[in-house]
Amino acid sequence: MDAIRTFKLTKRFNSLIAVNSIDLKIEQGELFSLLGPNGAGKTTTINMLCCLLKPTEGTAQIMGYDTIKEPLKVKELIGVSPQETAISEHLNSWENLALIGKIHGMSSDAVKSRSGELLEVMGLTERGKDRVGKFSGGMKRRLSTAMAMVHAPSILFLDEPTLGLDPQARRATWEHIAQLKGKKTILLTTHYMEEADFLSDKVAIIDEGRIVAEGAPGQLKANFLKTRTMLISAENITDELMYGLKGRYSQVKEVEGKLRISDKKLDFRELTDYLYLKGATVHSAALEEPTLEDVLIQLTGKEFRD
Numbered sequence: 001m002d003a004i005r006t007f008k009l010t011k012r013f014n015s016l017i018a019v020n021s022i023d024l025k026i027e028q029g030e031l032f033s034l035l036g037p038n039g040a041g042k043t044t045t046i047n048m049l050c051c052l053l054k055p056t057e058g059t060a061q062i063m064g065y066d067t068i069k070e071p072l073k074v075k076e077l078i079g080v081s082p083q084e085t086a087i088s089e090h091l092n093s094w095e096n097l098a099l100i101g102k103i104h105g106m107s108s109d110a111v112k113s114r115s116g117e118l119l120e121v122m123g124l125t126e127r128g129k130d131r132v133g134k135f136s137g138g139m140k141r142r143l144s145t146a147m148a149m150v151h152a153p154s155i156l157f158l159d160e161p162t163l164g165l166d167p168q169a170r171r172a173t174w175e176h177i178a179q180l181k182g183k184k185t186i187l188l189t190t191h192y193m194e195e196a197d198f199l200s201d202k203v204a205i206i207d208e209g210r211i212v213a214e215g216a217p218g219q220l221k222a223n224f225l226k227t228r229t230m231l232i233s234a235e236n237i238t239d240e241l242m243y244g245l246k247g248r249y250s251q252v253k254e255v256e257g258k259l260r261i262s263d264k265k266l267d268f269r270e271l272t273d274y275l276y277l278k279g280a281t282v283h284s285a286a287l288e289e290p291t292l293e294d295v296l297i298q299l300t301g302k303e304f305r306d
């Protein structure tokens with residue numbers, strides 16, 4: 001059985017279609033990332049899967065349970081760290097975690113030992129007894145991730161768990177998420193493409209409410225990036241040579257003293273031969289590895305929009 005299924009799941013807000021007929025199929029134990037620009041419909045999708053928002057059309061199932069007809073069953077199985085951190089500011093970390101544990105019917109002892117582990121993992125042990133209202137944004141984010149995991153749910157929804165985290169905390173969170181791989185089903189959203197690439201078994205790219213591509217990160221890079229890019233360090237690049245290169249290749253840029261050339265049919269040999277022929281001295285040339293960010297930008301068109 002799949003952990004998460006959606007069937008033509010759709011959400012409209014008046015005339016706006018935030019989520020447009022999406023069919024997701026996420027296997028148990030899979031780490032699945034939903035990627036897309038601001039306003040693409042990621043949080044709205046998660047909110048429908050967590051029974052927080054009613055779909056306008058279509059249905060969703062968590063371990064076979066319908067999110068509309070069987071919300072109590074669904075809620076037993078899931079843990080959520082929402083994008084807008086939902087913590088009680090006047091409580092400390094232990095108390096926030098205990099609150100979630102109690103909601104899920106855990107014993108005090110169980111909550112205590114579990115909270116201790118999670119605070120350690122999230123690097124919050126030392127500040128565990130401080131009022132959460134005084135936490136920094138990143139600390140609140142880390143506590144929110146811990147809160148999603150208190151009752152050891154088998155399915156986790158993590159909506160931008162590393163937003164605003166410093167590099168160390170981000171790495172620690174990645175490591176923790178990576179450790180859960182295979183043991184839990186995780187639906188993650190993030191704007192950090194290296195994070196999605198590193199963690200995900202599968203990703204879906206969503207744009208204006210529609211899934212525009214889906215697959216393993218490597219598969220998407222191979223399928224969607226038809227252009228190749230080379231970084232070349234060379235001397236004697238004349239204006240005439242630049243003009244010639246721009247006529248031959250679709251993108252020619254100077255980046256930090258190097259030439260960055262992209263084209264669909266970029267041939268290493270042909271390019272270096274041309275450079276030599278025009279009097280340039282090539283010191284180094286390297287093929288640039290495509291990234292998931294390149295795929296996202298290629299598929300969703302713009303680098304940023306609201």
Ligand SMILES: Nc1ncnc2c1ncn2[C@@H]1O[C@H](COP(=O)(O)OP(=O)(O)OP(=O)(O)O)[C@@H](O)[C@H]1O
Pocket residue numbers: 013016018036037038039040041042043044045083
């Ligand atoms: N309660 C609401 N009422 C009206 N419109 C909404 C509501 N919630 C979301 N939207 C709209 O739905 C669209 C999708 O929003 P959503 O929050 O799902 O995007 P997102 O992919 O999570 O974006 P981000 O990366 O910025 O978090 C946006 O245009 C947003 O303005």
Ligand SMILES: [Mg+2]
Pocket residue numbers: 042043044083159
């Ligand atoms: Mg969002």
